[in-house]
Amino acid sequence: MPEEETHLLLVEDEALLREATAERLAEHGYRVVQVESGEAAVEQLTNFAFDVLLTDLRLPGIDGTEVLAAALERYPEIVCIVVTGFGTVKDAVEAIKRGAAEFITKPFQFDQLLHVLAAALEQRRLRSENAYLRSQLEERYRFEGLVGRSALMRELFELLETVAASASTVLVSGETGTGKELAARAIHHNSPRRAHRFVALNCSAVPETLLETELFGHVRGAFTGAVATRQGKLETAHQGTLFLDEVGTMSAGLQAKLLRVLQERELERLGDTRTIKIDVRIIAATNTDLSQLVSEGRFREDLFYRLNVIPIFLPPLRERREDIPLLVQHFVHRLTREHVPPRKITVTQEAMRRMMAYTWPGNIRQLENAVERALALGRDRTQIDLHDLPPELQNAPAGAQPVTVVLPEGGLDLPAHIADTERQLIRQALAATEGNKQQAARLLGLKRTTLVEKARRLL
Numbered sequence: 001m002p003e004e005e006t007h008l009l010l011v012e013d014e015a016l017l018r019e020a021t022a023e024r025l026a027e028h029g030y031r032v033v034q035v036e037s038g039e040a041a042v043e044q045l046t047n048f049a050f051d052v053l054l055t056d057l058r059l060p061g062i063d064g065t066e067v068l069a070a071a072l073e074r075y076p077e078i079v080c081i082v083v084t085g086f087g088t089v090k091d092a093v094e095a096i097k098r099g100a101a102e103f104i105t106k107p108f109q110f111d112q113l114l115h116v117l118a119a120a121l122e123q124r125r126l127r128s129e130n131a132y133l134r135s136q137l138e139e140r141y142r143f144e145g146l147v148g149r150s151a152l153m154r155e156l157f158e159l160l161e162t163v164a165a166s167a168s169t170v171l172v173s174g175e176t177g178t179g180k181e182l183a184a185r186a187i188h189h190n191s192p193r194r195a196h197r198f199v200a201l202n203c204s205a206v207p208e209t210l211l212e213t214e215l216f217g218h219v220r221g222a223f224t225g226a227v228a229t230r231q232g233k234l235e236t237a238h239q240g241t242l243f244l245d246e247v248g249t250m251s252a253g254l255q256a257k258l259l260r261v262l263q264e265r266e267l268e269r270l271g272d273t274r275t276i277k278i279d280v281r282i283i284a285a286t287n288t289d290l291s292q293l294v295s296e297g298r299f300r301e302d303l304f305y306r307l308n309v310i311p312i313f314l315p316p317l318r319e320r321r322e323d324i325p326l327l328v329q330h331f332v333h334r335l336t337r338e339h340v341p342p343r344k345i346t347v348t349q350e351a352m353r354r355m356m357a358y359t360w361p362g363n364i365r366q367l368e369n370a371v372e373r374a375l376a377l378g379r380d381r382t383q384i385d386l387h388d389l390p391p392e393l394q395n396a397p398a399g400a401q402p403v404t405v406v407l408p409e410g411g412l413d414l415p416a417h418i419a420d421t422e423r424q425l426i427r428q429a430l431a432a433t434e435g436n437k438q439q440a441a442r443l444l445g446l447k448r449t450t451l452v453e454k455a456r457r458l459l
Protein backbone atom coordinates (compact mmCIF):
# COMPACT_ATOMS: atom_id res chain seq x y z
CA MET A 1 0.00 0.00 0.00
CA PRO A 2 1.19 3.52 -0.75
CA GLU A 3 1.89 5.77 2.25
CA GLU A 4 -0.83 8.30 1.51
CA GLU A 5 -4.48 7.49 1.39
CA THR A 6 -5.67 6.23 -1.92
CA HIS A 7 -9.12 7.39 -2.94
CA LEU A 8 -10.86 4.96 -5.23
CA LEU A 9 -14.08 5.29 -7.17
CA LEU A 10 -15.75 1.95 -7.77
CA VAL A 11 -18.35 1.73 -10.52
CA GLU A 12 -20.24 -1.52 -10.75
CA ASP A 13 -23.91 -2.18 -11.35
CA GLU A 14 -24.01 -5.62 -9.73
CA ALA A 15 -24.75 -4.70 -6.14
CA LEU A 16 -23.36 -7.84 -4.51
CA LEU A 17 -20.07 -7.75 -6.33
CA ARG A 18 -19.75 -4.00 -5.76
CA GLU A 19 -20.38 -4.13 -2.06
CA ALA A 20 -18.10 -7.10 -1.50
CA THR A 21 -15.29 -5.48 -3.49
CA ALA A 22 -15.72 -2.16 -1.71
CA GLU A 23 -15.62 -3.78 1.67
CA ARG A 24 -12.46 -5.72 0.96
CA LEU A 25 -10.73 -2.72 -0.60
CA ALA A 26 -11.57 -0.72 2.50
CA GLU A 27 -10.02 -3.46 4.64
CA HIS A 28 -6.85 -2.94 2.63
CA GLY A 29 -6.79 0.77 3.40
CA TYR A 30 -8.39 2.19 0.28
CA ARG A 31 -10.90 5.00 0.69
CA VAL A 32 -13.72 3.76 -1.48
CA VAL A 33 -16.74 5.50 -2.92
CA GLN A 34 -19.05 3.10 -4.70
CA VAL A 35 -21.62 3.97 -7.32
CA GLU A 36 -23.84 1.80 -9.47
CA SER A 37 -24.05 3.79 -12.68
CA GLY A 38 -21.92 5.72 -15.13
CA GLU A 39 -24.01 8.82 -14.50
CA ALA A 40 -23.31 8.70 -10.77
CA ALA A 41 -19.63 8.10 -11.48
CA VAL A 42 -19.33 11.22 -13.65
CA GLU A 43 -21.09 13.21 -10.95
CA GLN A 44 -18.53 12.03 -8.38
CA LEU A 45 -15.62 12.79 -10.71
CA THR A 46 -16.90 16.30 -11.21
CA ASN A 47 -16.31 17.22 -7.61
CA PHE A 48 -13.49 15.07 -6.37
CA ALA A 49 -10.04 14.10 -7.59
CA PHE A 50 -9.85 10.32 -7.04
CA ASP A 51 -6.58 8.47 -7.37
CA VAL A 52 -8.14 5.42 -8.95
CA LEU A 53 -11.17 4.72 -11.08
CA LEU A 54 -12.19 1.08 -11.08
CA THR A 55 -15.06 0.66 -13.48
CA ASP A 56 -17.05 -2.07 -15.08
CA LEU A 57 -17.14 -1.57 -18.84
CA ARG A 58 -20.70 -2.70 -19.34
CA LEU A 59 -23.05 -0.46 -17.49
CA PRO A 60 -26.61 0.54 -18.21
CA GLY A 61 -26.79 4.14 -19.47
CA ILE A 62 -23.37 5.79 -19.72
CA ASP A 63 -20.94 2.90 -20.11
CA GLY A 64 -17.49 2.33 -18.69
CA THR A 65 -15.72 3.71 -21.75
CA GLU A 66 -17.42 7.04 -21.30
CA VAL A 67 -16.68 7.10 -17.59
CA LEU A 68 -13.06 6.41 -18.46
CA ALA A 69 -13.02 9.29 -20.92
CA ALA A 70 -14.67 11.63 -18.41
CA ALA A 71 -12.09 10.70 -15.77
CA LEU A 72 -9.02 11.13 -17.97
CA GLU A 73 -10.30 14.28 -19.53
CA ARG A 74 -10.50 15.89 -16.11
CA TYR A 75 -7.54 14.27 -14.42
CA PRO A 76 -4.66 13.15 -16.61
CA GLU A 77 -3.11 11.59 -13.50
CA ILE A 78 -5.98 9.34 -12.47
CA VAL A 79 -5.30 5.61 -12.67
CA CYS A 80 -8.09 3.82 -14.51
CA ILE A 81 -8.71 0.11 -14.33
CA VAL A 82 -11.52 -1.42 -16.31
CA VAL A 83 -13.35 -4.61 -15.46
CA THR A 84 -14.62 -6.63 -18.38
CA GLY A 85 -16.85 -9.63 -18.70
CA PHE A 86 -15.70 -12.92 -20.12
CA GLY A 87 -15.02 -12.81 -23.87
CA THR A 88 -14.78 -9.04 -24.17
CA VAL A 89 -11.02 -8.68 -24.28
CA LYS A 90 -11.42 -6.61 -27.42
CA ASP A 91 -13.23 -3.97 -25.40
CA ALA A 92 -10.49 -4.07 -22.81
CA VAL A 93 -7.81 -3.52 -25.41
CA GLU A 94 -9.80 -0.60 -26.72
CA ALA A 95 -10.00 0.82 -23.18
CA ILE A 96 -6.22 0.56 -22.82
CA LYS A 97 -5.83 2.44 -26.07
CA ARG A 98 -8.01 5.14 -24.63
CA GLY A 99 -5.82 5.51 -21.59
CA ALA A 100 -6.83 2.84 -19.07
CA ALA A 101 -3.81 1.60 -17.15
CA GLU A 102 -4.97 -1.98 -16.76
CA PHE A 103 -7.89 -4.30 -17.23
CA ILE A 104 -9.10 -7.25 -15.29
CA THR A 105 -11.61 -9.85 -16.42
CA LYS A 106 -14.58 -11.10 -14.49
CA PRO A 107 -14.75 -13.26 -12.50
CA PHE A 108 -11.57 -12.32 -10.69
CA GLN A 109 -9.91 -13.27 -7.44
CA PHE A 110 -9.69 -10.38 -5.04
CA ASP A 111 -5.93 -10.87 -4.73
CA GLN A 112 -5.65 -10.48 -8.46
CA LEU A 113 -7.39 -7.11 -8.21
CA LEU A 114 -5.09 -5.99 -5.41
CA HIS A 115 -2.11 -6.92 -7.50
CA VAL A 116 -3.37 -5.08 -10.57
CA LEU A 117 -4.11 -2.01 -8.43
CA ALA A 118 -0.69 -1.95 -6.84
CA ALA A 119 1.01 -2.40 -10.21
CA ALA A 120 -1.03 0.36 -11.83
CA LEU A 121 -0.34 2.81 -9.00
CA GLU A 122 3.35 2.04 -9.24
CA GLN A 123 3.23 2.46 -12.99
CA ARG A 124 1.71 5.91 -12.57
CA ARG A 125 4.70 6.94 -10.57
CA LEU A 126 7.02 5.84 -13.32
CA ARG A 127 4.95 6.89 -16.26
CA SER A 128 6.45 9.73 -18.22
CA GLU A 129 3.83 10.34 -20.78
CA ASN A 130 0.71 8.71 -22.04
CA ALA A 131 0.26 9.43 -25.69
CA TYR A 132 -3.40 8.69 -25.50
CA LEU A 133 -4.24 11.23 -22.88
CA ARG A 134 -6.67 13.63 -24.28
CA SER A 135 -6.22 17.25 -23.63
CA GLN A 136 -9.21 18.72 -21.94
CA LEU A 137 -8.28 22.12 -23.24
CA GLU A 138 -10.75 21.73 -26.00
CA GLU A 139 -12.54 24.48 -27.79
CA ARG A 140 -15.84 23.79 -26.16
CA TYR A 141 -14.42 24.61 -22.75
CA ARG A 142 -13.06 27.99 -23.65
CA PHE A 143 -14.16 31.37 -24.83
CA GLU A 144 -11.30 33.63 -25.85
CA GLY A 145 -8.94 33.56 -22.84
CA LEU A 146 -11.54 32.19 -20.46
CA VAL A 147 -11.62 28.51 -19.71
CA GLY A 148 -14.20 26.61 -17.71
CA ARG A 149 -16.25 23.48 -17.93
CA SER A 150 -18.79 24.00 -15.17
CA ALA A 151 -22.37 24.66 -16.16
CA LEU A 152 -21.97 28.17 -14.71
CA MET A 153 -19.07 28.94 -17.01
CA ARG A 154 -20.58 27.39 -20.10
CA GLU A 155 -23.70 29.47 -19.57
CA LEU A 156 -21.47 32.48 -19.18
CA PHE A 157 -19.72 31.77 -22.48
CA GLU A 158 -23.07 31.70 -24.23
CA LEU A 159 -24.09 34.92 -22.60
CA LEU A 160 -20.80 36.60 -23.55
CA GLU A 161 -21.24 35.55 -27.14
CA THR A 162 -24.75 36.98 -27.30
CA VAL A 163 -23.75 40.16 -25.53
CA ALA A 164 -20.81 40.64 -27.86
CA ALA A 165 -23.14 40.91 -30.82
CA SER A 166 -25.13 43.73 -29.22
CA ALA A 167 -23.93 47.25 -28.58
CA SER A 168 -25.42 47.55 -25.09
CA THR A 169 -23.61 48.73 -22.03
CA VAL A 170 -22.50 45.89 -19.77
CA LEU A 171 -21.85 45.77 -16.06
CA VAL A 172 -19.53 42.96 -15.03
CA SER A 173 -19.49 42.13 -11.35
CA GLY A 174 -17.71 39.54 -9.29
CA GLU A 175 -15.13 39.16 -6.55
CA THR A 176 -11.51 40.03 -7.12
CA GLY A 177 -9.70 37.72 -9.53
CA THR A 178 -12.79 36.10 -11.02
CA GLY A 179 -11.97 37.20 -14.56
CA LYS A 180 -13.94 40.42 -15.02
CA GLU A 181 -11.36 42.07 -17.23
CA LEU A 182 -10.84 38.90 -19.21
CA ALA A 183 -14.60 38.70 -19.80
CA ALA A 184 -14.69 42.32 -20.94
CA ARG A 185 -11.90 41.66 -23.42
CA ALA A 186 -13.65 38.55 -24.65
CA ILE A 187 -16.78 40.59 -25.36
CA HIS A 188 -14.81 43.19 -27.28
CA HIS A 189 -12.89 40.67 -29.34
CA ASN A 190 -16.09 38.97 -30.39
CA SER A 191 -17.99 42.13 -31.13
CA PRO A 192 -18.32 44.02 -34.41
CA ARG A 193 -16.00 46.58 -32.76
CA ARG A 194 -13.07 44.20 -32.62
CA ALA A 195 -11.13 46.07 -35.32
CA HIS A 196 -11.10 49.13 -33.06
CA ARG A 197 -9.53 49.72 -29.68
CA PHE A 198 -10.20 48.13 -26.32
CA VAL A 199 -9.22 50.81 -23.83
CA ALA A 200 -9.04 50.02 -20.13
CA LEU A 201 -9.23 52.54 -17.31
CA ASN A 202 -9.13 51.65 -13.65
CA CYS A 203 -11.12 54.30 -11.83
CA SER A 204 -9.60 53.51 -8.44
CA ALA A 205 -5.99 53.59 -9.59
CA VAL A 206 -6.06 57.21 -10.71
CA PRO A 207 -6.52 60.21 -8.38
CA GLU A 208 -9.86 61.96 -8.76
CA THR A 209 -8.59 65.05 -10.60
CA LEU A 210 -6.52 63.02 -12.99
CA LEU A 211 -9.37 60.63 -13.65
CA GLU A 212 -11.40 63.39 -15.19
CA THR A 213 -8.72 64.33 -17.70
CA GLU A 214 -8.01 60.64 -18.30
CA LEU A 215 -11.62 60.18 -19.32
CA PHE A 216 -12.35 63.42 -21.11
CA GLY A 217 -9.00 64.73 -22.22
CA HIS A 218 -8.06 68.39 -22.09
CA VAL A 219 -6.93 71.26 -24.26
CA ARG A 220 -3.67 73.09 -23.90
CA GLY A 221 -3.76 75.48 -20.96
CA ALA A 222 -6.88 73.91 -19.43
CA PHE A 223 -5.02 73.75 -16.13
CA THR A 224 -1.52 74.30 -14.84
CA GLY A 225 0.65 71.70 -16.45
CA ALA A 226 -1.63 71.10 -19.43
CA VAL A 227 1.12 71.91 -21.89
CA ALA A 228 -0.47 70.15 -24.81
CA THR A 229 -3.91 69.11 -25.92
CA ARG A 230 -4.70 65.50 -25.07
CA GLN A 231 -7.40 63.06 -26.01
CA GLY A 232 -9.24 61.30 -23.22
CA LYS A 233 -9.85 57.56 -23.07
CA LEU A 234 -13.45 58.01 -24.14
CA GLU A 235 -12.23 59.52 -27.38
CA THR A 236 -9.42 57.03 -27.82
CA ALA A 237 -11.96 54.26 -27.61
CA HIS A 238 -14.10 55.77 -30.38
CA GLN A 239 -15.82 52.96 -32.30
CA GLY A 240 -14.25 50.53 -29.87
CA THR A 241 -14.83 49.57 -26.24
CA LEU A 242 -14.00 51.40 -23.04
CA PHE A 243 -13.52 49.20 -20.00
CA LEU A 244 -14.21 51.17 -16.82
CA ASP A 245 -12.82 49.11 -13.99
CA GLU A 246 -13.90 49.62 -10.37
CA VAL A 247 -16.53 52.06 -11.45
CA GLY A 248 -17.98 52.10 -7.93
CA THR A 249 -15.14 54.30 -6.72
CA MET A 250 -16.00 57.19 -9.03
CA SER A 251 -16.82 60.53 -7.39
CA ALA A 252 -20.30 62.03 -7.54
CA GLY A 253 -19.15 64.75 -9.92
CA LEU A 254 -17.63 62.32 -12.37
CA GLN A 255 -20.63 60.03 -12.12
CA ALA A 256 -22.79 62.90 -13.34
CA LYS A 257 -20.43 63.63 -16.23
CA LEU A 258 -20.27 59.99 -17.23
CA LEU A 259 -24.05 59.76 -17.14
CA ARG A 260 -24.23 62.59 -19.61
CA VAL A 261 -21.82 60.84 -21.98
CA LEU A 262 -23.96 57.72 -21.85
CA GLN A 263 -27.12 59.68 -22.52
CA GLU A 264 -25.93 62.12 -25.14
CA ARG A 265 -23.02 60.22 -26.63
CA GLU A 266 -20.99 63.40 -26.65
CA LEU A 267 -18.40 65.15 -24.52
CA GLU A 268 -16.17 68.17 -24.19
CA ARG A 269 -12.50 68.05 -23.41
CA LEU A 270 -11.51 69.91 -20.25
CA GLY A 271 -11.10 73.59 -20.97
CA ASP A 272 -12.88 73.30 -24.30
CA THR A 273 -16.35 74.34 -25.44
CA ARG A 274 -16.39 72.24 -28.56
CA THR A 275 -18.63 69.17 -28.36
CA ILE A 276 -17.25 65.93 -29.70
CA LYS A 277 -19.54 63.09 -30.77
CA ILE A 278 -18.34 59.68 -29.73
CA ASP A 279 -19.43 56.13 -30.38
CA VAL A 280 -18.13 53.98 -27.56
CA ARG A 281 -19.34 50.84 -25.99
CA ILE A 282 -18.87 50.91 -22.24
CA ILE A 283 -18.18 47.83 -20.19
CA ALA A 284 -18.02 48.67 -16.52
CA ALA A 285 -16.75 46.39 -13.78
CA THR A 286 -17.10 46.32 -10.04
CA ASN A 287 -16.12 43.97 -7.25
CA THR A 288 -18.45 45.62 -4.80
CA ASP A 289 -22.20 45.35 -4.95
CA LEU A 290 -23.13 48.45 -6.90
CA SER A 291 -26.82 48.24 -6.02
CA GLN A 292 -25.75 48.31 -2.37
CA LEU A 293 -23.79 51.52 -3.04
CA VAL A 294 -26.91 52.89 -4.69
CA SER A 295 -29.03 52.17 -1.65
CA GLU A 296 -26.41 53.81 0.54
CA GLY A 297 -26.55 56.88 -1.67
CA ARG A 298 -22.95 56.51 -2.78
CA PHE A 299 -23.66 55.71 -6.39
CA ARG A 300 -26.18 57.43 -8.66
CA GLU A 301 -29.19 55.30 -9.30
CA ASP A 302 -29.72 56.66 -12.83
CA LEU A 303 -26.11 55.89 -13.74
CA PHE A 304 -26.44 52.42 -12.25
CA TYR A 305 -29.38 51.66 -14.55
CA ARG A 306 -27.54 53.08 -17.54
CA LEU A 307 -24.56 50.84 -16.87
CA ASN A 308 -26.47 47.78 -15.79
CA VAL A 309 -28.26 47.26 -19.10
CA ILE A 310 -26.75 43.80 -19.33
CA PRO A 311 -25.50 42.47 -15.99
CA ILE A 312 -22.85 39.77 -16.10
CA PHE A 313 -21.86 38.02 -12.92
CA LEU A 314 -18.63 36.09 -12.58
CA PRO A 315 -19.11 33.41 -9.93
CA PRO A 316 -16.37 32.93 -7.33
CA LEU A 317 -14.10 29.95 -7.91
CA ARG A 318 -15.31 28.13 -4.79
CA GLU A 319 -18.72 27.88 -6.41
CA ARG A 320 -17.34 26.14 -9.47
CA ARG A 321 -14.63 23.89 -8.10
CA GLU A 322 -15.02 21.51 -11.00
CA ASP A 323 -13.27 24.14 -13.14
CA ILE A 324 -10.11 23.82 -11.04
CA PRO A 325 -8.49 20.83 -12.82
CA LEU A 326 -9.05 22.50 -16.18
CA LEU A 327 -7.69 25.84 -14.97
CA VAL A 328 -4.64 24.19 -13.44
CA GLN A 329 -3.92 22.42 -16.69
CA HIS A 330 -4.44 25.66 -18.60
CA PHE A 331 -1.98 27.58 -16.42
CA VAL A 332 0.61 24.81 -16.40
CA HIS A 333 0.42 24.73 -20.17
CA ARG A 334 0.63 28.48 -20.50
CA LEU A 335 3.52 28.83 -18.09
CA THR A 336 5.63 26.02 -19.50
CA ARG A 337 5.01 26.04 -23.21
CA GLU A 338 8.14 28.07 -23.82
CA HIS A 339 10.38 25.79 -21.81
CA VAL A 340 13.28 24.34 -23.71
CA PRO A 341 13.54 21.41 -23.71
CA PRO A 342 9.80 20.88 -23.26
CA ARG A 343 8.83 19.36 -19.95
CA LYS A 344 5.66 17.56 -19.23
CA ILE A 345 4.41 18.66 -15.83
CA THR A 346 1.93 16.55 -13.95
CA VAL A 347 -0.11 17.48 -10.92
CA THR A 348 -0.65 14.78 -8.32
CA GLN A 349 -4.20 13.91 -7.44
CA GLU A 350 -3.44 14.71 -3.82
CA ALA A 351 -2.43 18.26 -4.74
CA MET A 352 -5.48 18.50 -6.96
CA ARG A 353 -7.75 17.39 -4.11
CA ARG A 354 -6.33 20.09 -1.88
CA MET A 355 -6.79 22.73 -4.55
CA MET A 356 -10.37 21.61 -5.14
CA ALA A 357 -11.11 21.79 -1.43
CA TYR A 358 -9.65 25.25 -0.83
CA THR A 359 -11.87 28.34 -0.71
CA TRP A 360 -9.74 30.63 -2.96
CA PRO A 361 -10.55 34.10 -1.62
CA GLY A 362 -8.39 35.54 -4.44
CA ASN A 363 -10.17 33.35 -6.96
CA ILE A 364 -8.53 32.54 -10.29
CA ARG A 365 -5.71 35.04 -9.90
CA GLN A 366 -4.72 33.31 -6.67
CA LEU A 367 -4.90 29.91 -8.35
CA GLU A 368 -2.75 31.17 -11.20
CA ASN A 369 -0.18 32.46 -8.71
CA ALA A 370 -0.19 29.17 -6.83
CA VAL A 371 0.58 27.26 -10.02
CA GLU A 372 3.25 29.75 -11.02
CA ARG A 373 4.88 29.50 -7.61
CA ALA A 374 4.85 25.70 -7.67
CA LEU A 375 6.51 25.70 -11.08
CA ALA A 376 9.11 28.19 -9.99
CA LEU A 377 10.00 26.17 -6.90
CA GLY A 378 10.49 22.93 -8.69
CA ARG A 379 12.77 24.18 -11.43
CA ASP A 380 13.60 20.78 -12.78
CA ARG A 381 10.84 18.79 -11.25
CA THR A 382 8.17 17.39 -13.48
CA GLN A 383 5.48 17.13 -10.86
CA ILE A 384 3.45 19.46 -8.70
CA ASP A 385 2.76 17.81 -5.38
CA LEU A 386 1.09 18.83 -2.15
CA HIS A 387 4.27 20.34 -0.67
CA ASP A 388 4.72 22.59 -3.72
CA LEU A 389 1.50 24.44 -2.92
CA PRO A 390 1.57 27.74 -1.03
CA PRO A 391 1.36 27.59 2.78
CA GLU A 392 -2.22 28.83 2.92
CA LEU A 393 -3.25 25.75 0.95
CA GLN A 394 -1.08 23.36 2.87
CA ASN A 395 -2.61 24.56 6.11
CA ALA A 396 -6.15 24.45 4.78
CA PRO A 397 -8.43 21.59 5.72
CA ALA A 398 -7.95 18.61 3.42
CA GLY A 399 -11.47 19.03 2.23
CA ALA A 400 -14.66 17.15 2.09
CA GLN A 401 -14.70 13.46 1.52
CA PRO A 402 -16.88 12.63 -1.41
CA VAL A 403 -20.25 11.76 -0.04
CA THR A 404 -22.50 9.15 -1.43
CA VAL A 405 -26.02 9.35 -0.20
CA VAL A 406 -28.39 6.53 -0.91
CA LEU A 407 -32.00 7.38 -1.55
CA PRO A 408 -34.11 5.29 0.83
CA GLU A 409 -36.71 3.12 -0.88
CA GLY A 410 -39.56 5.12 0.54
CA GLY A 411 -37.97 8.39 -0.61
CA LEU A 412 -37.10 11.30 1.68
CA ASP A 413 -37.87 14.92 2.41
CA LEU A 414 -34.96 16.58 0.59
CA PRO A 415 -35.17 20.08 2.11
CA ALA A 416 -35.40 18.63 5.62
CA HIS A 417 -32.53 16.26 4.91
CA ILE A 418 -30.31 19.04 3.61
CA ALA A 419 -31.22 21.34 6.50
CA ASP A 420 -30.31 18.57 8.91
CA THR A 421 -26.93 18.03 7.24
CA GLU A 422 -26.25 21.76 7.25
CA ARG A 423 -27.22 22.02 10.91
CA GLN A 424 -24.86 19.23 11.90
CA LEU A 425 -21.93 20.63 9.95
CA ILE A 426 -22.46 24.15 11.25
CA ARG A 427 -22.61 22.88 14.83
CA GLN A 428 -19.42 20.92 14.31
CA ALA A 429 -17.64 23.88 12.74
CA LEU A 430 -18.67 26.17 15.57
CA ALA A 431 -17.61 23.61 18.14
CA ALA A 432 -14.26 23.08 16.44
CA THR A 433 -13.54 26.81 16.45
CA GLU A 434 -14.92 27.45 19.93
CA GLY A 435 -17.68 29.55 18.50
CA ASN A 436 -15.49 31.80 16.35
CA LYS A 437 -17.85 32.57 13.48
CA GLN A 438 -15.16 33.90 11.17
CA GLN A 439 -13.11 30.73 11.49
CA ALA A 440 -16.15 28.47 11.39
CA ALA A 441 -17.25 30.17 8.18
CA ARG A 442 -13.83 29.57 6.70
CA LEU A 443 -14.00 25.87 7.61
CA LEU A 444 -17.27 25.63 5.73
CA GLY A 445 -16.22 27.73 2.76
CA LEU A 446 -18.89 30.31 3.55
CA LYS A 447 -18.90 34.04 4.02
CA ARG A 448 -19.25 35.01 7.65
CA THR A 449 -22.58 36.71 6.96
CA THR A 450 -23.89 33.57 5.25
CA LEU A 451 -22.91 31.44 8.21
CA VAL A 452 -24.56 33.81 10.66
CA GLU A 453 -27.73 33.82 8.61
CA LYS A 454 -27.80 30.03 8.32
CA ALA A 455 -27.06 29.58 12.01
CA ARG A 456 -29.96 31.85 12.91
CA ARG A 457 -32.30 29.92 10.65
CA LEU A 458 -31.18 26.40 11.48
CA LEU A 459 -29.84 26.22 15.00
Ligand SMILES: Nc1ncnc2c1ncn2[C@@H]1O[C@H](COP(=O)(O)OP(=O)(O)OP(=O)(O)O)[C@@H](O)[C@H]1O
Residues within 6 Å of the ligand: 145, 146, 147, 148, 174, 175, 176, 177, 178, 179, 180, 181, 182, 183, 287, 327, 330, 364, 365, 368
Ligand atom coordinates in the same frame (compact mmCIF):
# COMPACT_ATOMS: atom_id res chain seq x y z
N1 LIG B 1 -11.92 31.65 -16.71
C1 LIG B 1 -10.62 31.94 -16.76
N2 LIG B 1 -9.80 31.17 -17.48
C2 LIG B 1 -8.49 31.43 -17.51
N3 LIG B 1 -7.89 32.43 -16.85
C3 LIG B 1 -8.66 33.22 -16.11
C4 LIG B 1 -10.07 33.03 -16.03
N4 LIG B 1 -10.58 33.99 -15.23
C5 LIG B 1 -9.54 34.73 -14.83
N5 LIG B 1 -8.38 34.29 -15.35
C6 LIG B 1 -7.04 34.85 -15.09
O1 LIG B 1 -7.04 35.26 -13.74
C7 LIG B 1 -6.42 36.52 -13.58
C8 LIG B 1 -7.40 37.52 -13.01
O2 LIG B 1 -8.38 37.84 -13.97
P1 LIG B 1 -8.94 39.32 -14.16
O3 LIG B 1 -7.84 40.30 -14.10
O4 LIG B 1 -9.81 39.33 -15.38
O5 LIG B 1 -9.83 39.39 -12.84
P2 LIG B 1 -10.70 40.58 -12.27
O6 LIG B 1 -12.03 40.01 -11.97
O7 LIG B 1 -10.64 41.74 -13.21
O8 LIG B 1 -9.97 40.90 -10.89
P3 LIG B 1 -9.89 42.29 -10.04
O9 LIG B 1 -11.28 42.53 -9.51
O10 LIG B 1 -8.94 41.96 -8.94
O11 LIG B 1 -9.43 43.32 -10.98
C9 LIG B 1 -5.91 36.91 -14.94
O12 LIG B 1 -4.56 36.53 -15.06
C10 LIG B 1 -6.75 36.11 -15.89
O13 LIG B 1 -6.07 35.82 -17.06
Ligand SMILES: [Mg+2]
Residues within 6 Å of the ligand: 180, 181, 245
Ligand atom coordinates in the same frame (compact mmCIF):
# COMPACT_ATOMS: atom_id res chain seq x y z
MG1 LIG C 1 -9.72 43.58 -12.88
